[in-house]
Amino acid sequence: MARPKGVGFVWMRSAILAGATLFVSLAAWLIAGPSWGLGTLAAGLAVLLLRHLSSLAALVRWLDDPAAGTVPEGSGVWDHVFSALYRQTRGTREQQHRLTAVLVRFRSAARAMPDGVLILNEENRIEWGNPTAEQYFAIDLDKDAGQPIANLVRNPDFVAFLLRGDWNEPLMLRLSRGEELVLSIRVVPYGQDEKLLLARDVTRWEKLETMRRDFVANVSHELKTPLTVLSGFLETLADGTVPVGSPRGRHALELMHDQSDRMLRLIEDLLTLSTLESTSGPASEAAVDVANLLATVHTEARALSAGRHEIVLDVEAPGTLTGNEQELRSAFGNLVSNAVRYTPEGGRIQLTWWRRGSEGVFTVADTGIGIETVHIPRLTERFYRVDRSRSRETGGTGLGLAIVKHVLTRHQAALEIESDVGRGSRFSAVFPARRVRFRPAVVAA
Numbered sequence: 001m002a003r004p005k006g007v008g009f010v011w012m013r014s015a016i017l018a019g020a021t022l023f024v025s026l027a028a029w030l031i032a033g034p035s036w037g038l039g040t041l042a043a044g045l046a047v048l049l050l051r052h053l054s055s056l057a058a059l060v061r062w063l064d065d066p067a068a069g070t071v072p073e074g075s076g077v078w079d080h081v082f083s084a085l086y087r088q089t090r091g092t093r094e095q096q097h098r099l100t101a102v103l104v105r106f107r108s109a110a111r112a113m114p115d116g117v118l119i120l121n122e123e124n125r126i127e128w129g130n131p132t133a134e135q136y137f138a139i140d141l142d143k144d145a146g147q148p149i150a151n152l153v154r155n156p157d158f159v160a161f162l163l164r165g166d167w168n169e170p171l172m173l174r175l176s177r178g179e180e181l182v183l184s185i186r187v188v189p190y191g192q193d194e195k196l197l198l199a200r201d202v203t204r205w206e207k208l209e210t211m212r213r214d215f216v217a218n219v220s221h222e223l224k225t226p227l228t229v230l231s232g233f234l235e236t237l238a239d240g241t242v243p244v245g246s247p248r249g250r251h252a253l254e255l256m257h258d259q260s261d262r263m264l265r266l267i268e269d270l271l272t273l274s275t276l277e278s279t280s281g282p283a284s285e286a287a288v289d290v291a292n293l294l295a296t297v298h299t300e301a302r303a304l305s306a307g308r309h310e311i312v313l314d315v316e317a318p319g320t321l322t323g324n325e326q327e328l329r330s331a332f333g334n335l336v337s338n339a340v341r342y343t344p345e346g347g348r349i350q351l352t353w354w355r356r357g358s359e360g361v362f363t364v365a366d367t368g369i370g371i372e373t374v375h376i377p378r379l380t381e382r383f384y385r386v387d388r389s390r391s392r393e394t395g396g397t398g399l400g401l402a403i404v405k406h407v408l409t410r411h412q413a414a415l416e417i418e419s420d421v422g423r424g425s426r427f428s429a430v431f432p433a434r435r436v437r438f439r440p441a442v443v444a445a
């Protein structure tokens with residue numbers, strides 16, 4: 001195809017052809033007479049007209065289905081016209097291909113996004129969306145594309161947010177179908193009144209935030225009670241109403257001592273929990289001899305019980321347990337201390353290390369007050385107590401089982417709880433096969 005030559009070229013080509021026809025006709029006139037001259041002129045003009053008409057017809061035909069590859073061929077001026085059309089069509093096609101490629105890339109990127117993306121038109125009808133958005137809003141884009149989003153997400157806060165027109169702050173949208181879903185919704189206007197709606201799942205973050213708030217409130221509350229008692233006694237002693245040396249004064253000092261002990265225990269448990277949470281696995285591990293470990297736990301339990309209970313240790317399957325000795329001692333110690341604290345005087349507490357298939361299990365069974373089934377799933381939550389006053393009276397912090405749960409999780413172990421109100425409880429820490437080694441004699445048995 002020739003390069004474009006412009007309007008001048010069209011005029012010049014036409015003028016040359018017309019001039020040549022006129023020249024030939026004039027020559028015919030001079031040589032053969034006027035009728036030949038006029039005849040030649042008519043024939044020349046007819047040929048020119050026919051060529052134009054046939055090229056025009058080719059152009060009209062092509063316009064019905066224009067494509068770069070099928071632009072007709074022409075000569076003279078028409079060659080110039082067809083070349084220009086060819087270039088233009090090819091340019092448009094290339095641009096279309098580029099745009100399609102950009103669109104495909106954009107859609108596959110939006111499809112892969114972990115957030116929900118919806119494109120809304122000026123009437124807030126859905127134009128396009130990714131699978132995550134379909135899942136979040138429970139919509140089916142094959143069916144729902146073109147529908148107003150407000151008809152599909154019938155939440156008054158969401159509808160008001162869409163209509164607000166000020167989207168600087170995201171909307172926290174709570175949806176509950178089966179399980180709760182909290183979405184952070186952002187709207188970004190673009191183009192001509194179109195909007196990009198972005199939805200991010202913040203359920204976990206919201207839960208953590210609530211837990212954090214509850215935790216701070218709980219700790220403040222737990223510390224406030226003993227501090228109020230302490231400050232009350234200090235006031236009485238300071239203003240001299242009760243002399244420090246008097247029996248009442250000594251009693252006040254004892255109670256103050258109890259309260260400060262309670263605060264210390266709480267802070268120690270909080271520090272233990274924070275250390276457990278700040279690292280993902282036990283700091284150092286070793287094969288711990290179970291009989292030795294449990295003998296220490298047993299001695300501590302007897303000291304805590306001070307003869308009020310019968311405490312029996314039975315290492316049925318001697319061997320080793322791989323883990324962090326200090327953490328394991330703290331977890332087992334908490335289970336045993338709970339058994340002592342929630343078993344009335346004269347009760348029996350049985351500590352057993354036994355083998356269940358290839359697993360190693362440490363069970364603490366007591367004949368204590370027991371726990372109602374509804375409470376069992378929540379016992380390992382921080383500060384969860386069945387009987388608040390009993391826990392306090394016996395020096396509980398409400399963090400013992402949270403610590404146990406943490407330590408066991410770090411050792412890939414599970415906590416199993418069975419209980420009968422008024423009859424007693426069984427707390428079992430179940431360790432996986434790869435953490436336990438039983439002595440050969442036991443394996444054979």
Ligand code: ADP
Binds near residue numbers: 342366371396425
């Ligand atoms: P606490 O310091 O209050 O004992 P824990 O986290 O150790 O906190 O235990 C949570 C709650 O579980 C206790 O407040 C108590 O109500 C209940 N609990 C734990 N162990 C026993 C048990 N052996 N018998 C009865 N109740 C128990």
